[in-house]
Amino acid sequence: MTLLPTIVFVIVIACWFVFAATFLLRKKPPSAADQKRDPRSIVGVALQALSYGVVWGFRRTSFTPMISAGKAVEILLSIVAVAVAVIAVWVVIAAVKTLGKEWSITARVVEGHKLATMGPYRVVRHPIYTGMLGMLVATGLALSYWPALLVAIVICFIGTVIRIRSEERLLREIFGSEFEVYSRSVPALVPGVY
Numbered sequence: 001m002t003l004l005p006t007i008v009f010v011i012v013i014a015c016w017f018v019f020a021a022t023f024l025l026r027k028k029p030p031s032a033a034d035q036k037r038d039p040r041s042i043v044g045v046a047l048q049a050l051s052y053g054v055v056w057g058f059r060r061t062s063f064t065p066m067i068s069a070g071k072a073v074e075i076l077l078s079i080v081a082v083a084v085a086v087i088a089v090w091v092v093i094a095a096v097k098t099l100g101k102e103w104s105i106t107a108r109v110v111e112g113h114k115l116a117t118m119g120p121y122r123v124v125r126h127p128i129y130t131g132m133l134g135m136l137v138a139t140g141l142a143l144s145y146w147p148a149l150l151v152a153i154v155i156c157f158i159g160t161v162i163r164i165r166s167e168e169r170l171l172r173e174i175f176g177s178e179f180e181v182y183s184r185s186v187p188a189l190v191p192g193v194y
Contacts, residue, residue, distance in 0.1 A: 015085035041107035041166035047159025058148035081141035088134025095127040
């Protein structure tokens with residue numbers, strides 16, 4: 001057993017605590033009344049949760065490297081896992097701060113809703129989902145098997161697409177051409193990919 005996988009695990013777990021605290025301990029702004037809500041987004045939430053269950057459920061034993069391909073690959077995967085976890089948490093914190101009262105687990109538009117286009121929303125339309133995907137990848141690299149990580153990414157992507165479509169349907173109804181212009185110039189989830 002080497003020390004590196006243990007260090008990576010500890011850092012990724014620390015990022016999970018910060019990730020969770022971002023939602024649980026945030027200063028809650030005055031709640032706003034729903035203008036529209038789409039409960040179908042819950043299916044996407046369930047699939048995203050399932051994807052996390054896959055990477056956590058198929059854990060490697062006692063802090064071992066993901067693949068046995070030499071020390072250089074182990075170090076590279078460790079650096080990637082830590083970097084992705086830290087960046088994911090930073091993106092989520094910035095996105096939640098930008099959204100304020102408009103953040104919600106389910107797809108909704110509140111009274112007085114403003115289209116978020118600042119901060120991380122300049123880079124991707126759904127930075128919280130980008131951060132969630134990043135935490136999934138970092139967790140998989142830190143403690144899961146690569147086949148489980150690949151399955152989890154597919155499940156998470158399907159759930160995320162469901163949520164994106166649900167949310168964007170509402171945003172198109174409310175913001176019309178303003179949202180269309182924004183969606184044509186900013187990718188949904190990962191720059192250069194989707």
